[in-house]
Amino acid sequence: QITLKESGPTLVEPSQTLTLTCTFSGFSLTTTGVGVAWIRQPPGKALEWLGLIYWSDVKHYSPSLRNRLNIMKDTSKNLVVLRLTDMDPLDTATYFCAHSLGFWSGSFYFDHSGQGALVTVSS
Amino acid sequence: QSVLTQPPSISAAPGQAVTISCSGSRSNIGYTSVSWYQQFPGKAPKLLIYDNNKRLSGTPDRFSASKSVTSATLDITGLQTEDEADYYCGTWDNSLSAGVFGGGTKLTVL
Numbered sequence: 001q002i003t004l005k006e007s008g009p010t011l012v013e014p015s016q017t018l019t020l021t022c023t024f025s026g027f028s029l030t031t032t033g034v035g036v037a038w039i040r041q042p043p044g045k046a047l048e049w050l051g052l053i054y055w056s057d058v059k060h061y062s063p064s065l066r067n068r069l070n071i072m073k074d075t076s077k078n079l080v081v082l083r084l085t086d087m088d089p090l091d092t093a094t095y096f097c098a099h100s101l102g103f104w105s106g107s108f109y110f111d112h113s114g115q116g117a118l119v120t121v122s123s
Numbered sequence: 124q125s126v127l128t129q130p131p132s133i134s135a136a137p138g139q140a141v142t143i144s145c146s147g148s149r150s151n152i153g154y155t156s157v158s159w160y161q162q163f164p165g166k167a168p169k170l171l172i173y174d175n176n177k178r179l180s181g182t183p184d185r186f187s188a189s190k191s192v193t194s195a196t197l198d199i200t201g202l203q204t205e206d207e208a209d210y211y212c213g214t215w216d217n218s219l220s221a222g223v224f225g226g227g228t229k230l231t232v233l
Contacts, residue, residue, distance in 0.1 A: 037222065039168075046125055047160075047168060047211050049222035062221050096167055102156070108215040108222040109158035109173045116167055 002026035004036075004097050006117035012087045013123050020117060022080040022097030029055050029075045035100035036080040037110055038071065040093040048093070052100055052108070053080060089121045126151060127212055127225035134231040140200040143228045145212035147193050151223055152214055157195040159188055160211045162227075168211060172197065199230075207232045 008020035022036060029036060038050040051061040053071045061069050070083045080097060095117050098110035128146040135141045145157065156175045160168040171182045175190040185206075188197045195212055212225040 039224075046227045047162075047213070047224040049213070049224055052222065060220050060222075063219055102158075102173070102215065105156050105174060106215060106217070107155040107158070107174070109156075109170060109213060111170045111173070111179065113167045 002099050002112040004114040006097050006114045012121050016087050018084040018087050020082045020095055024078050029073050033103040037098045037100040038082050039096045042093040087121045092121045094118045125226040126223035129225035129228045132229045135202055136233050137202050139202050143197040143210050145195040145225050150218035151216040153193040154217045155215050157190050157214045159197045162209045202232050204232050
């Protein structure tokens, strides 16, 4: 059974760095073709794809966040960390991590995600 | 502004059928396969369909999907009140080297 859970601060001040941890079980990030993606959703708005790290440590980032976003993995601890610098109130959103598939078809989809973590950016 | 375009809302009566469209381009839908997600308020999105038309185990067969060139559609037949939710399409964009989603469609079952 695959489970994922996001953890981190609920409140971040503008210009600070957000660090979120995704702790997962039921799969390994050493398995070929597997990835963990980060997705966010501002209140009342649509899903936004942020980035993805594959088993191979290849990473992809949203072009709009590429200079602010870093995703790392620790396969021994079954976790993935998201770091988003220079936070702005517009980054207020629920952040989801997700078990990502689609590598072999050159696509992207996720079949499991965490419940989400609401992060508010405010002073 | 989402890379994939969906109608913001759609409504129908119980028992009827609806089609939700998702329009993209050659670099995303025209390049690779599409997935569809259902999301209830306050909940995480849930995968319904992947690889254009494959239902995830547990997805009712009332849900079906297809793709044609640079567009995709999600069809829901025999609408039930519990189908009232937001629906998102998603895929990979080869030009952006990033995943992309549609803006979501709010389905209201009257």
